[in-house]
Amino acid sequence: MYSVVKRRQLSDSIVLLEVEAPAVAKKAKPGEFVIVRQNEESERIPLTIMDFSPEKGTITIVIQEVGFSSALITRMQEGDAFIDFVGPLGQATEIENYGTVLCVGGGVGIAPVHPIARGLKEAGNKVISVLGARCKDLLILEEEMRAVSDEVVITTDDGSYGMKGFVTHGIQSVLDKGVKIDAIWAIGPVIMMKSVANFTRPLGIKTIVSMNPVMVDGTGMCGACRLDVGGETKFACVDGPEFDAHKVDFDLAMKRSAFFRNEEAVAYNNFKCQCEKEGK
Amino acid sequence: MASKAPRHEMPCQDAIARGKNFSEVALGYPTEFAIEEAKRCVQCKKPKCVEGCPVNVDIPQFIEKVAEGQFLEAAKILKSKNTLPAICGRVCPQETQCESKCLLGVKGESVAIGRLERFVADYEMANGTSKFVKPAPSGKKVAIIGAGPAGLTCAAELAREGHAVTVFEALHVAGGVLMYGIPEFRLPKAIVQKEINSLKDMGVEILVNQVVGKVTSVQELMDSGYDAVFIGTGAGLPYFMNIPGENLNGVYSANEFLTRSNLMKAYNFPANATPIKVGEQVAVLGGGNVAMDAARTALRLGAKDVYIVYRRSMTELPARAEEVHHAEEEGIQFKILTNPVQINGDENGNVKSMTCLKYELGEPDASGRRKPIAIEGSEFELPVQTVVVSIGQGPNPLVTTTTKGLALNKHGNIVADENTMATSIPGVYAGGDIVTGAATVILAMGAGKTAAASINEYLKTK
Ligand SMILES: Cc1cc2nc3c(=O)[nH]c(=O)nc-3n(C[C@H](O)[C@H](O)[C@H](O)COP(=O)(O)OP(=O)(O)OC[C@H]3O[C@@H](n4cnc5c(N)ncnc54)[C@H](O)[C@@H]3O)c2cc1C
Ligand SMILES: Cc1cc2nc3c(=O)[nH]c(=O)nc-3n(C[C@H](O)[C@H](O)[C@H](O)COP(=O)(O)OP(=O)(O)OC[C@H]3O[C@@H](n4cnc5c(N)ncnc54)[C@H](O)[C@@H]3O)c2cc1C
Ligand code: SF4
Ligand code: SF4
């Protein structure tokens, strides 16, 4: 069950896995996520559904190694299997014909933007994608994004590819051409989503972000994933993960996701030492 | 007369030692205690104790067998009414149920019915050999949503009738609150899993990782060939106080705190990869079983001072008496007649203290309990780094909001007929916490059993 049928290394630290999960694949929609456990001792960790094929019965995920649990998963090979793979979870993206939409992805956040861009394109929108990465080598899924976008703008922090700068510079460049943007989806590091929100707030452009707080069950049972949205407490796993960017308290979200940082570092360092010993 | 003998104490792990481990606190009766305790029962002709038990266990009959040393016989009698006696013997609030009605309790101490139940169930688990004989298949299929005590009991009863039963469970293990909520030191998970394995031996199929409402729905289950559905999804939605500071780091719902520790075994971090963090001072808000479990878990995770913060007095604590007693023995501090008004954080967003008010008890309110009234000017600050909110749980809406035509009450609980557990949709039944709101294991089991009987009747008409 839940075996990896395809693996592709997208960058040093980012891996794409196509996983057998027929029941999930039958129901998946853009914007939803899964929760996985790699083995019997593993954490339950949330990952956005990047692609789904009801015919093949597979779900594609893209994961970046940032700590112990993600490291275990990025090291999985074809034929390896997850012990648990639950989904689809969360509220799907509200796909409609808005007119001209901007799909902004930063880093590994480009992966979850992909099915949204495709869905919006299929619904008749003009899709302009703005993809950001620290440098050229870290840019992922460029071709896939070009295939579902009318136009693609690329930004890199160091200028090694596309425009030099952040995704907000990319958004500005689109506005500079006189394009009227009807809605924006922005997914990436919280700090990126916060800057996009601050950038579009005065312009009054509808902006949606996909939040990624710490989660446990993913069904609304524990409250670990709570966020402040417009002064109200929301559970990202059932009320989100997509929210109106102009209402999210990003500073609180950043503080909350740092709560277990020291503990997580212990687990990750143990793992890296172990790998070194075993010469992996 | 035998009944003058005092009730036998439960042997327990030493209070100081057990505060540092997750092994079971109550060790169970040795054989001679069980027999002597059983002999205290005077075998009433009209046993009141049975009326106090929600599933009407034949209490004097099974106790008689214990007194005679016929433990497997006792188990048979017990199991004819209660499918999970090893669990109920450990977690039933006996003092308000069977034991509260015991004749001996009127003048002295009631028979330790729960402890005897546990003894018999454990004995049978270790020594029993009886194998389930599969009945002829009925050709009917039933889907059960939720693998808590309600769903599991319903599944067992239906399997006995030869129906093909499939249980859909959202989490990665079956057991519901028995696995994710009630801690190992009170209910060893191996016991729960043994009970679940015996269900599997009966032919019940348990599918984990299935969030109904997402991956499938009640309607789809009916359309795909299930002849009836039972919903036992429990009360899994955590309530918060809605006071300032509740989203600070270090504030957990009891569900999160206990799930990390029990289900994900965070007490064994980093060997088990899920982390948990407690400060030196921990406040647990609430006074029920959930609060006691959270407080005692916090102690075992290394907290120095653990406070139960409860706005009424010791006599109103809704937790099982034994748990309150164990908590006190272990050094949990009870800050009663106290309620928080605000949680305060440091510059990194971590909890550093809680502002509380003192209360006094006024006239009895609608619930018959004396109403707590805040004392003006009694504000004080309690330094804590962790707060666990254990003030109750509501119904999770994932199933209820995705099932068209399912009648709900104003709290979002499913409306089910008390006598049949039938919902507003023909062929769909419900029971346990999703119907009653957070209650007890044995009530959930009773509901599962009643529903199974109705489903059985319903299937005959199909
Ligand atoms: C709904 C949702 C969808 C997600 N989708 C994806 C996805 O498609 N691909 C992917 O690679 N990751 C995704 N994530 C994040 C992923 O779940 C985490 O990266 C993973 O749990 C980290 O586990 P770890 O043990 O490897 O790292 P940890 O040791 O837990 O963390 C390592 C470092 O990363 C930081 N960190 C951990 N989790 C997050 C987070 N959620 N946001 C920001 N910083 C964090 C920690 O503070 C720490 O500094 C998603 C999260 C959510 C909630
Ligand atoms: C910490 C704690 C301590 C307690 N202590 C005691 C005690 O000492 N004595 C006592 O008698 N009672 C106690 N209780 C109460 C008792 O555990 C509950 O009343 C009982 O478990 C209710 O049983 P249930 O089957 O209705 O629901 P649950 O046990 O809650 O089981 C419901 C199951 O349904 C699953 N589910 C939910 N939604 C879905 C979905 N959409 N799809 C699929 N599956 C789903 C859940 O994951 C869960 O496994 C305690 C409760 C808690 C939380
Ligand atoms: S099931 Fe519970 S209430 Fe009934 S006899 Fe056993 S311990 Fe008492
Ligand atoms: S009421 Fe007490 S003494 Fe009488 S039968 Fe029940 S357990 Fe025995």
Ligand code: FES
């Ligand atoms: S992850 Fe538990 S409520 Fe959202």
